Amino acid sequence: MQLQEPEGSLRRNETINISKDLMSLTIGIGPNIRKSAYFDSTLRDGVQSFSVYNHMLIPGHFGDPEGEYDRLLNSVAQWDVAAQRQVQMQGTDAGKLAQYLTPRDLTKTKVGQGRYVPLCDHQGWLINDPVLLKLSEETYWLSVADSDIHLWAAAIAQERGWDVRVTEPDVSPMAIQGPKAIDVAERLFGTMVYDLKNFGFIETTLNGIPLVLAKSGWSKQSGFEFYLRDSAKGAALWGVVKEAGQPFGIGPGAPNDIERLESGLISYGADIRWQHYPATPYEIGLGGLVNLEAGHEFIGRAALEAAHNSGPKRQRVGLVLDGTPAFPGHPCPVLRGSDEIGYVSEFAYSKRVGRTIGVGLVTLAHTGTGTNVMIELPYGTVAARIRKIPFV
Amino acid sequence: MQLQEPEGSLRRNETINISKDLMSLTIGIGPNIRKSAYFDSTLRDGVQSFSVYNHMLIPGHFGDPEGEYDRLLNSVAQWDVAAQRQVQMQGTDAGKLAQYLTPRDLTKTKVGQGRYVPLCDHQGWLINDPVLLKLSEETYWLSVADSDIHLWAAAIAQERGWDVRVTEPDVSPMAIQGPKAIDVAERLFGTMVYDLKNFGFIETTLNGIPLVLAKSGWSKQSGFEFYLRDSAKGAALWGVVKEAGQPFGIGPGAPNDIERLESGLISYGADIRWQHYPATPYEIGLGGLVNLEAGHEFIGRAALEAAHNSGPKRQRVGLVLDGTPAFPGHPCPVLRGSDEIGYVSEFAYSKRVGRTIGVGLVTLAHTGTGTNVMIELPYGTVAARIRKIPFV
Numbered sequence: 001m002q003l004q005e006p007e008g009s010l011r012r013n014e015t016i017n018i019s020k021d022l023m024s025l026t027i028g029i030g031p032n033i034r035k036s037a038y039f040d041s042t043l044r045d046g047v048q049s050f051s052v053y054n055h056m057l058i059p060g061h062f063g064d065p066e067g068e069y070d071r072l073l074n075s076v077a078q079w080d081v082a083a084q085r086q087v088q089m090q091g092t093d094a095g096k097l098a099q100y101l102t103p104r105d106l107t108k109t110k111v112g113q114g115r116y117v118p119l120c121d122h123q124g125w126l127i128n129d130p131v132l133l134k135l136s137e138e139t140y141w142l143s144v145a146d147s148d149i150h151l152w153a154a155a156i157a158q159e160r161g162w163d164v165r166v167t168e169p170d171v172s173p174m175a176i177q178g179p180k181a182i183d184v185a186e187r188l189f190g191t192m193v194y195d196l197k198n199f200g201f202i203e204t205t206l207n208g209i210p211l212v213l214a215k216s217g218w219s220k221q222s223g224f225e226f227y228l229r230d231s232a233k234g235a236a237l238w239g240v241v242k243e244a245g246q247p248f249g250i251g252p253g254a255p256n257d258i259e260r261l262e263s264g265l266i267s268y269g270a271d272i273r274w275q276h277y278p279a280t281p282y283e284i285g286l287g288g289l290v291n292l293e294a295g296h297e298f299i300g301r302a303a304l305e306a307a308h309n310s311g312p313k314r315q316r317v318g319l320v321l322d323g324t325p326a327f328p329g330h331p332c333p334v335l336r337g338s339d340e341i342g343y344v345s346e347f348a349y350s351k352r353v354g355r356t357i358g359v360g361l362v363t364l365a366h367t368g369t370g371t372n373v374m375i376e377l378p379y380g381t382v383a384a385r386i387r388k389i390p391f392v
Numbered sequence: 393m394q395l396q397e398p399e400g401s402l403r404r405n406e407t408i409n410i411s412k413d414l415m416s417l418t419i420g421i422g423p424n425i426r427k428s429a430y431f432d433s434t435l436r437d438g439v440q441s442f443s444v445y446n447h448m449l450i451p452g453h454f455g456d457p458e459g460e461y462d463r464l465l466n467s468v469a470q471w472d473v474a475a476q477r478q479v480q481m482q483g484t485d486a487g488k489l490a491q492y493l494t495p496r497d498l499t500k501t502k503v504g505q506g507r508y509v510p511l512c513d514h515q516g517w518l519i520n521d522p523v524l525l526k527l528s529e530e531t532y533w534l535s536v537a538d539s540d541i542h543l544w545a546a547a548i549a550q551e552r553g554w555d556v557r558v559t560e561p562d563v564s565p566m567a568i569q570g571p572k573a574i575d576v577a578e579r580l581f582g583t584m585v586y587d588l589k590n591f592g593f594i595e596t597t598l599n600g601i602p603l604v605l606a607k608s609g610w611s612k613q614s615g616f617e618f619y620l621r622d623s624a625k626g627a628a629l630w631g632v633v634k635e636a637g638q639p640f641g642i643g644p645g646a647p648n649d650i651e652r653l654e655s656g657l658i659s660y661g662a663d664i665r666w667q668h669y670p671a672t673p674y675e676i677g678l679g680g681l682v683n684l685e686a687g688h689e690f691i692g693r694a695a696l697e698a699a700h701n702s703g704p705k706r707q708r709v710g711l712v713l714d715g716t717p718a719f720p721g722h723p724c725p726v727l728r729g730s731d732e733i734g735y736v737s738e739f740a741y742s743k744r745v746g747r748t749i750g751v752g753l754v755t756l757a758h759t760g761t762g763t764n765v766m767i768e769l770p771y772g773t774v775a776a777r778i779r780k781i782p783f784v
Contacts, residue, residue: 026441027419028452030649031722031738032538032661033444034668049418052425052444055538055661060420085667122550127543146424146447148540150667151519155547158514158691168667257422269424269447275477275542275560276426299550330423346423 033057036082037172037234045242045252053083053146053269059254068253069351072221076180076245077253078238081218081225082172087130087142087150089157091164097157098132098140103281103304105294109134114199114216117142118281118289119149124303125278127152129268129286131216133201133227143173143227145268156299170231171212176241177223180248185224187244189213193224201227207240209233218255220263220390258348261357264318264389270331271316271345271359277331279361280304282312285389314342315367318389321356321375324349325382333376334362334384341366344375344384353391362386425449428474429564429626437634437644445475445538445661451646460645461743464613468572468637469645473610473617474564474626479522479534479542481549483556489549490524490532495673495696497686501526506591506608509534510673510681511541516695517670519544521660521678523608525593525619535565535619537660548691562623563604568633569615572640577616579636581605585616593619599632601625610647612655612782650740653749656710656781662723663708663737663751669723671753672696674704677781706734707759710781713748713767716741717774726754727766727773733758736767736776745783754778 027033027050034056036042042059049060059080061068071077089097099106102117109115111134119128119142128149130142142149154166176184185193188206193213196202201214212227228237242250260267266286272279281290281304290304319334331343347358358375366373371386419425419442426448428434434451441452451472453460463469481489491498494509501507503526511520511534520541522534534541546558568576577585580598585605588594593606604619620629634642652659658678664671673682673696682696711726723735739750750767758765763778 026452028441028443030443030452030662031719032659032665034665035722049420051420051422055665055667060418060422121543121546148543151513151540151544152547154513155544156551159548159551267424270422273424273426273447275447327423330427 027052036080037228037231038080038082038174038238039234041235041238042080042252047252054085054144056083056085058083059252061254062252068251069256069258071249071251072178072219072253072256072259074179075249076176076178076184076223078241078245078250079175079177079217079252079254081175081255082228082234084143084145084173086169086171086227087144087153088167088169089140089142089153089164090167091138091162093157093162093164094138094140097153097162097164098134099296100156100298101142101153102132103290103292103298103300105291105296106132107294107296111136112201114201114214116199116289118286119152120281120300120304121274122300122303124280124300124307125274126268126272126281126284127274129266131199133212133214135203135212141169141171147268147274170229172228172231172234173225174228174237174241175217175223175225176245176250177217177219177253178221181221181223183248184241184245184250185213188241206237209237209240211237218265219259220265221259257346258350261346261348261359262350262352262390262392264359264391267346271361277343277345277361279314280307280312282307283314283316283361285316287312312364314361314363316389317360317362317367318387318391319344319347319358319360319373319375319384320353320387321347321358321382321384323382324356325377328378331360334360335374335376335381336366336371341373350391357391358384359389419444428472429620429623430472430474430566430630431626433627433630434472434644439644446477446536448475448477450475451644453646454644460643461648461650463641463643464570464611464645464648464651466571467641468568468570468576468615470630470633470637470642471567471569471609471646472630473567473647474620476535476537476565478561478563478619479536479545480559480561481532481534481545481556482559483530483554485549485554485556486530486532489545489554489556490526491688492548492690493534493545494524495682495684495690495692497683497688498524499686499688503528504593506593506606508591508681510678511544512673512692512696513666514692514695516672516692516699517666518660518664518673518676519666521658523591525604525606527595527604533561533563539660539666562621564620564623564626566618566620566629566633567609567615568618568637568642569609569611569645570613572642573613573615575640576633576637576642577605580633598629601629601632603629610657611651612657613651649738650742653738653740653751654742654744654782654784656751656783659738663753669735669737669753671706672699672704674699675706675708675753677708679704704756706753706755708781709752709754709759710779710783711736711739711750711752711765711767711776712745712779713739713750713774713776715774716748717769720770725768726752726776727768728758728763733765742783749783750776751781
């Protein structure tokens with residue numbers, strides 16, 4: 001099938017035309033937005049665009065989006081993800097707090113294991129989807145997506161009178177992602193990197209730089225995250241990793257929207273956000289991490305039990321769009337006839353799929369593969385079809 | 393005294409030179425950063441730079457910083473401050489929750505009154521400094537600075553089992569600030585605008601657009617805020633206000649860093665932030681809003697009583713810097729001899745003062761007016777003297 005051009009598939013209307021020219025804006029560097037420990041290093045390596053995440057600048061791209069995508073899929077990319085901040089919970093009740101914060105059963109979680117854990121409010125709405133790292137029986141980190149979970153965790157702990165101190169430690173994650181990340185990691189840390197299971201981690205050092213080495217990262221291309229424990233050593237760590245990666249074609253990159261759409265990864269803040277696009281774990285495809293059967297007490301249990309019993313009303317889906325419309329930078333309504341049945345939170349052209357693909361949340365009746373829908377963009381509507389995720 | 397040029401007053405070193413050229417970066421418009429209800433209007437009016445605040449784009453300037461400053465001081469500026477989100481607390485226990493969240497005594501706060509209220513955690517550290525609006529005995533808004541207070545408020549309310557629902561309503565503040573703001577407000581709402589006291593507000597409509605009209609705003613130039621209650625009407629409200637302001641020289645602008653430094657206004661996220669620059673209300677100059685004598689229960693009471701009894705160890709100060717060094721975009725250490733005695737959170741050249749001025753937090757022993765200090769910038773050090781705030 002021929003791809004349609006945006007001009008052809010879009011019905012123009014009178015609203016402002018947010019074209020591709022407006023897809024990037026200038027941001028002022030103010031003191032209210034923090035810089036990463038790798039900020040200077042990414043400037044030296046030619047970062048061209050930033051976003052803001054957890055009140056911190058995070059690189060968006062380095063001027064070669066296609067090359068950066070290829071590097072992630074075929075060799076290895078180096079990402080500054082220091083904006084993925086840590087919420088540290090420390091004290092005799094740290095484990096109790098960690099368990100109370102998530103519907104996922106942590107009973108069997110050992111020191112050195114990480115867990116992807118949905119966090120919900122008392123109504124069962126997601127408020128974040130961090131990775132939990134158990135550093136010791138009394139020390140846990142939540143490696144958080146873009147919301148102030150330290151406030152949430154501190155409020156719960158204090159109101160319950162539990163012995164646990166919530167802080168944001170000096171920890172700055174950097175990721176290497178891609179099929180050759182394992183080679184870079186071996187060169188840096190030796191063959192022990194092959195022993196790490198997914199989400200497994202160890203506390204170690206590299207040239208005297210203290211860090212936590214984890215087999216994790218926000219892509220499906222496999223890789224590692226280095227949780228640097230001294231922000232003064234950001235440039236040193238960036239340099240060491242860059243140097244070790246040279247034989248494997250390492251280059252700078254950033255969490256990749258296209259790859260995450262293809263892989264079906266959730267982006268809290270984009271796909272869902274408590275304030276205006278609330279969703280339960282069941283709706284967003286994380287029902288498998290709600291362990292009601294484990295019987296533990298956790299925030300939102302009653303609401304999630306009710307949601308489980310009634311079944312979800314909406315479901316996360318993939319969408320294949322006609323043509324190559326420009327993504328306007330915000331979620332857009334999905335229509336079936338004249339009914340609004342949900343929204344698409346992001347879409348982009350995927351070279352691998354050969355189509356423009358997106359992810360969204362729609363009412364259950366319309367989630368069947370092949371269902372024809374329309375997407376309402378600021379500059380017109382475009383036809384799309386529902387399909388399952390992941391796309392690849 | 394002659395102003396020194398930056399080249400002369402700065403000792404160069406080997407770190408990266410973050411020059412004025414790097415003071416703005418490009419930001420990608422991703423779905424994780426929300427757009428304001430006035431986004432299209434500010435684009436049309438030529439916005440040139442944004443920042444990110446409460447996960448939302450907020451205009452930084454419109455390409456004429458000097459003209460925008462003059463407008464704020466001499467006529468009237470129109471600001472998109474929709475990123476100042478509302479945390480709505482509604483229910484029979486809403487007042488109880490509002491009072492429990494702040495050390496300020498709210499006993500005499502009436503419907504239609506706003507209050508500037510520090511919010512602290514259980515250790516007495518500030519987590520936000522919003523304006524509280526009492527809309528009814530059972531409905532309050534916290535018009536918040538840049539942190540996720542909805543998570544904090546919801547956690548407290550739920551853990552206490554109080555009858556109060558915490559939400560983010562569809563409310564988008566726009567401000568008009570400057571000496572002629574009152575004329576614009578009168579033209580829009582009639583002479584009743586003269587009856588509003590500072591922080592006073594009323595629920596009303598303008599051409600059928602529902603809003604809360606408040607005498608408030610983040611400047612010391614006086615003005616009003618329009619809390620739009622239907623984001624679909626952002627462009628309509630922007631247009632009506634712009635039109636009404638024409639005879640008074642209205643033009644677009646944004647919260648102004650220079651004016652706020654001159655006036656000594658606090659910028660939560662810049663001057664202080666829980667995660668890395670924590671401070672108590674006493675240290676930051678808000679001790680007068682900690683009403684221990686009122687005897688009410690509030691979060692952080694025990695910690696603030698102890699802080700009150702021992703007296704603050706640090707104090708907010710103004711700083712006058714030599715020359716016109718470029719602000720590097722992040723807080724910088726303040727030195728006395730070789731001792732680090734605090735930090736300056738932001739500085740800028742003030743035309744009114746005729747010097748480069750900043751605000752910071754330093755240890756009590758060194759807060760005397762005229763104390764000579766050094767400020768450590770990424771590209772060298774610069775001499776400065778302590779003085780009191782406000783500057784004007």
